[in-house]
Amino acid sequence: MRIGAGINAGLRKRIRGGVHPPDNKHLTADKPIIRMEAPELVTIPLRQHIGAPCSPRVDKGDRVLVGTVIGDSEAFVSAPVHSSVSGTVRGIAPHPHPAGGESPAVIIENDGRYERDPSLQPLEWENMEPEDIRRAVREAGMVGLGGAAFPTHVKLAPPKEFPIDTVILNGAECEPFLTADYRLMLEHTEEVVEGLRIIMKAVGAPRAIIAVEDNKPLAVRRLAEVVRDPAIELRTLRTRYPQGAEKVLITNLLGREVPSGGLPMHVGVVVNNVGTARAITSYFRTGLPLVERVVTVTGSVIREPSNLLVPLGTSFAAAVEACGGFMSHPAKVIMGGPMMGLAQYTLEVPVVKGTSGILALSDEEAAYEIPREPVCIRCGRCVEACPMNLVPTYLAAFSHREKWDEARRLNINDCIECGCCTYTCPTRNPIVQLIKFGKAELARLKAAEERRAREREAAGQQGG
């Protein structure tokens, strides 16, 4: 039943592709994680993960405590949202969201007491059934902290026909500038490894691999000191973006290829971020759900680039202020890293579960150019850089000219949007941008087609 399993197993050939941008991690690599105070008002969006957004579970005027559920959903692909402070709900209103657009958010006035919800209790995961562990992970509001924010309990619940033989713990952190995962591996090594063991138990995997890029030798050494379990293997990877992308990671570590349109579980693998593992441990040890996360606030225009432990709902402005503010006006502010992060139009957006970094780029660094008519000199750099073995320049050209059949023929939907093609293009073509547009258009066309088909069917039934 396992799609593609075994076909490429044992073929340990390193995937080609990728790029090697200057990593700029020196700005924050040696900065220990500092806890920051929540501001007077925290704004916690009810949309914090991929999947169904939550609906509010509190009302204006309610008193909430640290860890109180403020939003939840009945949907499977969803995780609850908790308050990161104690205080009073000032309202529920749409608010700009760092992932784009607006989301209903619970605005809480922080009383500064950080009173914990008394119902939160530590759990002994060693004595729990996998199913109970998964339920607990859901109750903790756990989502992937690498940036994609996919609800973790869903990842930990693969259907029976896809047994998991390997858990991969992703400590690659291949995005330039970001050091949040690195600091966690250094400072909270035991919790990271324990989180991995909880995940292994939850999915019933007999073995695990911790994958770290070779530009983090200290983290590798710390992990090697802590890992005592022979079922857990520590592996270093060549430093190369996008080494931390799930599919790339799986192929590089195991020689398995995730089938097109498939998931890691289809080749017997579950991938989790080191930050997620640490947060899981934290929940089982303290009972405190996911209400804070480590955020790398960095960039040459930040006065004191830092790794901050930030309560969710803190505005970007407050986080930047905690780092001494800007030295000069940034050209661009990004949530995440420079390769896949999202540009922000306002600093009023709150830190959410998926906020791995706040990056402020200067004019020169942002290197923004207004896209022109695409010119391709066919240098092949994008083809070489594409970790999915696509031909990005063709896909961009087909999107540009709206040649959808051709774009589909060349597998446009297999693009993981890592941006290597655009990064490496000497003519400054917005390649991945055009591909993203193409994918969105194709999805729109497909949805419209399905709607028409349904309408035809309905009309046919009426007529008959």
Next chain:
Amino acid sequence: METSRFIISTSPHIRDPITTRKIMCQVIIALAPVTLYSVIIHGIHGFYVILSSIAGALLGELAVQKARRLPVTLDDCSALLTGLLLALTLPPRVNWWIALVAGLVATVLGKQVFGGLGHNLFNPALVGRAVAFVSWAAYMTAGYVKSAAIGIANTSAHKAIEKAVDVAGGASPLAAMKIVYDPSLSPVGPGGVPHGIQASSYYKPLLFANPWGCLGEVSALLLILGGVYLVFMRIIDWRIPVIYVSTVAALTALTGRDPLFYTLAGGLLIGAIFMATDYTTSPLAPRGKVIYALGLGLVTWLLRFWSNNPEGVMFAILFMNGLVPIIDRYILPRTYGKVPRTKEASGS
């Protein structure tokens, strides 16, 4: 805080500093030693040829872009490179106006009529050369007559070769060897067939100071160094030159001729390193590049040994350029995750 002044655009937010202009300049740097050396060997006339060719190429580009009211892109250095490459494929004593016209043809007919940078089907420099070659055949071959400046390796072997080349009525070592191997081609009849020329006696001049070839064929060693530089700087893919040259050498050996001589002589090295690797006119994907290079080797070998013309590189590259769109349509990388369907796989 003022927040309306942030740039909003989608990722990636940083770019590799490489640009088209930098790439072109790298190739020009790789060609600089052989260009300078050529002027030293062939004298000031070689310099005029190079200048005329570059002027023609720049003028052609400028004229079309002005006429079409397009932005002028001389600053991307691609026309400059085309002019230089073209010059290096011309005989050292060719008339300056032929070089000028060839340069014009290279950028106008070879490049701009297709839509400019990135759109041309054939290598512009070789289009320029091909037009000159068929239009002014006499001038083009006469241009090979040995330069006045020869005074380099004045050894006896050298003199013998020189004499033999003179007897053979012409031109390059390749032409001389063609006559050696095929007496019926000799312009001076069976009696005048040069004897005693060994292909191996050409090794040294071809590597270090070859006075008989085109401007760019003056030293195989400098061309190879330029190629190594470009591969090292990640400007060109090693596959095309290495596979191309190896194929020619292997087929030559199979034919029972001297593979080293046929590697060093003629336009093979400059073609393989600097022409066949032209981005726009070579396949995009690595596997396509391999097929293209194998094809180049085969066609070059066919033309060199089975046609009247001793040279085969120019037409081989132009011919394979024409096949690139077909190669690119069918030979692309296998997309990640498109695993071959098996019984096991089709179950779900």
